[in-house]
Amino acid sequence: MADLMVLCSTTPEMQLRLSGAFDVVYEHDLPDVPTWLDEHGEDIRYILTDGHLGLPSEVLSRVPNLKAVSSYGVGYDAIDTGKTNARGIPVSHTPSVLDEEVATTALLLYLSVMRGFVTQANHAKAGRWETQGGLPLTRSADGRKIGILGLGRIGKALARKLAPFGAEISYCGRSMQDNDYQYFASLTEMARHVDVLICIAPGGASTHHIVNADVMAALGANGVLINVGRGSIVDEIALASALNSGTLGGAGLDVFENEPYIPKTLREMPNVVVTPHIGSATIETRRAMGALAVDNIVEHKASGKMHTPVPECIHLFN
Numbered sequence: 001m002a003d004l005m006v007l008c009s010t011t012p013e014m015q016l017r018l019s020g021a022f023d024v025v026y027e028h029d030l031p032d033v034p035t036w037l038d039e040h041g042e043d044i045r046y047i048l049t050d051g052h053l054g055l056p057s058e059v060l061s062r063v064p065n066l067k068a069v070s071s072y073g074v075g076y077d078a079i080d081t082g083k084t085n086a087r088g089i090p091v092s093h094t095p096s097v098l099d100e101e102v103a104t105t106a107l108l109l110y111l112s113v114m115r116g117f118v119t120q121a122n123h124a125k126a127g128r129w130e131t132q133g134g135l136p137l138t139r140s141a142d143g144r145k146i147g148i149l150g151l152g153r154i155g156k157a158l159a160r161k162l163a164p165f166g167a168e169i170s171y172c173g174r175s176m177q178d179n180d181y182q183y184f185a186s187l188t189e190m191a192r193h194v195d196v197l198i199c200i201a202p203g204g205a206s207t208h209h210i211v212n213a214d215v216m217a218a219l220g221a222n223g224v225l226i227n228v229g230r231g232s233i234v235d236e237i238a239l240a241s242a243l244n245s246g247t248l249g250g251a252g253l254d255v256f257e258n259e260p261y262i263p264k265t266l267r268e269m270p271n272v273v274v275t276p277h278i279g280s281a282t283i284e285t286r287r288a289m290g291a292l293a294v295d296n297i298v299e300h301k302a303s304g305k306m307h308t309p310v311p312e313c314i315h316l317f318n
Helices: 012-021 033-043 081-086 099-114 117-125 128-132 153-165 187-193 213-219 236-245 264-268 283-303 311-317
Strands: 004-006 024-026 046-050 068-072 145-149 168-172 182-184 196-199 224-227 250-253 272-274
Touching: 012 024, 012 283, 046 283, 068 283, 081 311, 099 117, 099 153, 099 196, 099 224, 099 250, 099 272, 099 283, 117 128, 145 153, 145 187, 153 168, 168 187, 182 187, 187 213, 213 224, 213 236, 236 250, 236 264, 264 272
Parallel strands: 004 024, 004 046, 046 068, 145 168, 145 196, 168 182, 196 224, 224 250, 250 272
Antiparallel strands: none
C-alpha cells in the first residue's frame, strides 16, 4: 500500500527518486482524495507538498500515522505547524537553494518599475513609437534608498545584488542584526525614509496586511513597492487605491493574496508590473529545490532526521 502521498507537481527526476524509496500515490491520480484517504489514509506515512498547496486539514485529519511532511518551496504558511507539532510530525522546506533566484526576481521587478520597462517595451512592440512618439521619461534606479522587509537569506542576497546600483539599504524585521545597514523597528518609519520598499517576509498571521495604507502613504507619491514574499503581506485593496489616487508611485508584484487570481485593477495599471509567482522559476533552481525536498523525506525514512526542517519543528529532533 502507498506510504507516500504527493500533493504537488513534481519533476521526472523527483518521481524517479521517490519511486525508488516509497510506494507513491499522486493526488492528481485520485478521483476523490477524502474518500480515498478514508479507506487508505492509515497507510500514509509521508506527504510531499509545496508552499502554495500546503497541508489541507481534510488531508491531515485522515492520515493518523503520518510521520513527516516535506514542502517543495521555502514558504510554508499554508501548513499549520501548530497542528503538526502537536502530533510530533516534523515539516521541512527548501531554503537557501532559491535565495539568489528570488533576489534576482526582486531586482528585475525593481528595475522594470523604475524604468517603466514593460510599458516601454509594449509601446515599441505595438508600433506606437513610430506613430505616437516616445513615452515620458522614467526615473533612475541608481542611488536609491531601498528598504527591505525581511532581511533573511533572500534579503541579504538582494542587498548584495543592489550594491552595484549604489543603493542605500535599510531593513525592518523582528530584531536588529549585525550588519552595516540601517535598522528600523517601525515599518512605517522605514517606508517614510526610503524610495523603494521590497517585501521578502514570510506569510502568516504576524505579517498579514503588514503593508497597509499607512505604509503606502509613508512611501509617498514617488515611492515604489515590490513584493516577492507572500501575497498576504500586502493589502491589495489599499494598494490599488493608493496607486489609483497617486498616493503611491508604482509596484512590482510576483505574489498575490488569492493566487492565481490577480485583481484586474492591478493588471491594467501602467505603473504596475505583475508576474505569475516566478521568483524561483528557473530550471536550475527548481531542480535544486526538488532534490532537497526529496532528500528531506528520504532522509527521514532512513534516519528519522531531516536536512532543513522549518524553524518551528527543529525541537522535534532534539
